[in-house]
Amino acid sequence: MFLSGKSAIVTGSTSGIGLGIARALAGAGADIILNIILNGFGEASAIEDLRSGIAKEFGVRVKFSNANVADATDIIGMIETAAQIRGAALPVDGGWTAQ
Numbered sequence: 001m002f003l004s005g006k007s008a009i010v011t012g013s014t015s016g017i018g019l020g021i022a023r024a025l026a027g028a029g030a031d032i033i034l035n036i037i038l039n040g041f042g043e044a045s046a047i048e049d050l051r052s053g054i055a056k057e058f059g060v061r062v063k064f065s066n067a068n069v070a071d072a073t074d075i076i077g078m079i080e081t082a083a084q085i086r087g088a089a090l091p092v093d094g095g096w097t098a099q
Contacts, residue, residue: 001029007085009033009078011069014050026058031085034064061085
């Protein structure tokens with residue numbers, strides 16, 4: 001697992017291409033920070049199921065950040081979360097669409 005000991009922040013990572021990227025990085029051994037802005041009721045439990053499922057399947061640490069990537073303060077918080085897991089993080093834009 002060539003990314004063992006590394007962490008990755010993957011934005012837009014709870015579905016589609018972003019989720020595929022997060023799963024591929026986890027499969028290569030990276031610890032993962034999933035990221036999406038939670039907007040609706042019930043999303044938190046679905047995110048927790050996704051987070052714990054990836055952690056169990058790949059044996060890596062997985063955290064979730066509700067950071068808004070358009071907000072510098074949120075981005076700093078997300079990077080600090082990644083640093084708590086495993087030092088420096090590889091940032092990956094898993095997909096973003098304007099609303």
